[in-house]
Amino acid sequence: MLIATTLTLSAAFATAQAQSVEEFYKGNTVTLMVSAAPGGGADLYARAFAPFMSKHIPGNPNVVVTNVPGAGGLTAAAQLQNSAPRDGTVIAALQRNNLYLPMVSAEKLAFDPREVNWVGSLNKESYVLITWENAPVKTIDDLSVHPLTIGSTSFNNENRTFPAMINDYLGGKMEIIPGYKGNDEIALAMERGEVQGRAVTTTSLLGGNDANWLAEGKLHVVAQLAMRPNPAVKDVPMIIDRVTDPRARSVFEFMFKPLDAGRPFAAPPAVPEDRLAALRAAFEAAAQDPGFVAEVAKQNATVEMIPGLEIHKILDELYATPPEVLDMVKKLLVSR
Numbered sequence: 128m129l130i131a132t133t134l135t136l137s138a139a140f141a142t143a144q145a146q147s148v149e150e151f152y153k154g155n156t157v158t159l160m161v162s163a164a165p166g167g168g169a170d171l172y173a174r175a176f177a178p179f180m181s182k183h184i185p186g187n188p189n190v191v192v193t194n195v196p197g198a199g200g201l202t203a204a205a206q207l208q209n210s211a212p213r214d215g216t217v218i219a220a221l222q223r224n225n226l227y228l229p230m231v232s233a234e235k236l237a238f239d240p241r242e243v244n245w246v247g248s249l250n251k252e253s254y255v256l257i258t259w260e261n262a263p264v265k266t267i268d269d270l271s272v273h274p275l276t277i278g279s280t281s282f283n284n285e286n287r288t289f290p291a292m293i294n295d296y297l298g299g300k301m302e303i304i305p306g307y308k309g310n311d312e313i314a315l316a317m318e319r320g321e322v323q324g325r326a327v328t329t330t331s332l333l334g335g336n337d338a339n340w341l342a343e344g345k346l347h348v349v350a351q352l353a354m355r356p357n358p359a360v361k362d363v364p365m366i367i368d369r370v371t372d373p374r375a376r377s378v379f380e381f382m383f384k385p386l387d388a389g390r391p392f393a394a395p396p397a398v399p400e401d402r403l404a405a406l407r408a409a410f411e412a413a414a415q416d417p418g419f420v421a422e423v424a425k426q427n428a429t430v431e432m433i434p435g436l437e438i439h440k441i442l443d444e445l446y447a448t449p450p451e452v453l454d455m456v457k458k459l460l461v462s463r
Contacts, residue, residue, distance in 0.1 A: 148405045152186030160219040162203030164196040164309030168331040172249055172390055173220045175422045179413035185405055199283035200225050205237040213395045215402030220392050223385035224283055227445050231457045242396050244403050245438035247410040248389040250431045254289055254352035255332055258324035259317050265347045267364045271298040278313035278322040279305045286326040289352045291459050296375040329357045334426035354383045377452045388438050407435050
């Protein structure tokens, strides 16, 4: 009986080994998890990208997008690492803060960014702080003068932590209200007067309702929140130029570094090497597909593909951060 079982398992293993990547994916379905609610930049990118990923994966599997929001992207990240199938049929569009939160969280998290396989990213990202037309804060200089109520999603999301840095190190007077379910809900709250502004990716600013409001003069773009200026908003001042204290600057650099990973995609641990290689190659081809580039351009966005191995290098840099800087970052993540 034992011999028969061993032979059966060996045969199954040999069959799996003999199956080509194309044979595996043909007629199969790949799930693309989006770690954010529908309607935001991450969701828009993923849904535009899915058919091109299908086109470039050998065997052309169906790629189905599903939203798994929660905990600043960590719900999807933990699911990807711990319970998703490891056969190459699941990938996830994760959030940049997933790269560093396990380093600085007061709680033990069920996700380690070094354990998953990073597939690639569609762009480098930047943030801006925007306010509604009648808000008291209209310029970068107003931030240290006038109070401002802004909305955010989860406590650990960049749309809360970036404004919190401005409060802590640059004398900002923002009241930050977390708990909104997504960018669309915060935008509606701005329109209703519940909040006066929010931090948002430049991609989101230039696409959808924000772009319309910007054209109508309903929004003030107060500051760029990144280490390098985004040419799309080149006339907007950089918040980093106001950070003169070296220790504070180290915190800003740490928090802004994941923006270089843009909108990162990952696969679970232990995906067979040939399928992982195929996913990475398909990702790079899809990101550079003229059809996808044209589709993204309709949203006033651009593509700047980053290979998966580059994201692993960004992780190495983050994990080399001195402990004293990490201690300062941790204070941003403590409820106050």
